[in-house]
């Protein structure tokens with residue numbers, strides 16, 4: 001890992017062997033090759049083949065249709081029972097660590113992601129082990145706190161934050177590592193309308209590829225591609241308007 005300054009006051013963290021200092025995030029290529037996933041004897045994903053190259057990909061479907069399982073395959077949190085998941089040429093079964101550096105994961109419940117007592121410590125947590133100089137670390141933390149509106153609560157207990165602030169903190173903790181792709185598993189489910197809109201705005205503004213599992217269809221308005229899951233299969237794969245109409249029809 002190395003770091004550099006891009007623009008005014010923004011510190012960029014990047015892998016110097018993979019990216020030049022001024023490189024913007026390129027869209028991530030996600031290849032799903034004949035993927036099946038079973039928990040014990042119960043098959044929950046069956047024969048999925050996809051190539052995803054868009055920057056905004058939504059995933060919808062009935063409860064239990066396999067969306068979260070699919071999302072967890074994308075950063076190697078789960079490995080497929082058979083078939084392959086390949087992220088920018090990296091097979092999740094063979095290059096788990098590199099895949100997790102490339103693909104960040106934001107859980108539905110931010111409490112599962114918050115580990116340190118104060119907001120500032122929690123945001124800085126992911127940088128531990130990267131051997132960054134102290135001033136660079138401080139600058140990255142500063143930038144991220146500022147960007148996600150958390151500067152004024154930096155010394156506050158992370159668990160005392162509102163639901164929306166906690167979700168932003170969980171996001172900040174992932175984004176400080178500047179993954180190429182961020183997978184969100186129902187990021188607005190626990191939020192009120194104002195906070196849901198705030199998180200939706202943050203997702204819209206990301207430079208990175210975002211894959212979002214959600215029951216909140218409005219979140220996908222500006223997306224490029226939406227996959228509809230049903231009983232472990234992708235039953236529609238289209239631009240949002242057509243895919244969501246298909247989903248709504250299926251739910252009637």
Ligand SMILES: Nc1ncnc2c1ncn2[C@@H]1O[C@H](COP(=O)(O)OP(=O)(O)OP(=O)(O)O)[C@@H](O)[C@H]1O
Nearest residue numbers: 039042044061062063064065066067068069070229
């Ligand atoms: N760790 C697990 N062990 C056993 N079965 C699991 C596990 N996780 C999920 N399942 C089962 O796999 C199926 C798919 O679950 P998954 O969470 O992927 O669906 P989902 O579409 O995300 O559902 P929801 O919209 O309710 O979150 C469900 O039947 C669920 O009970």
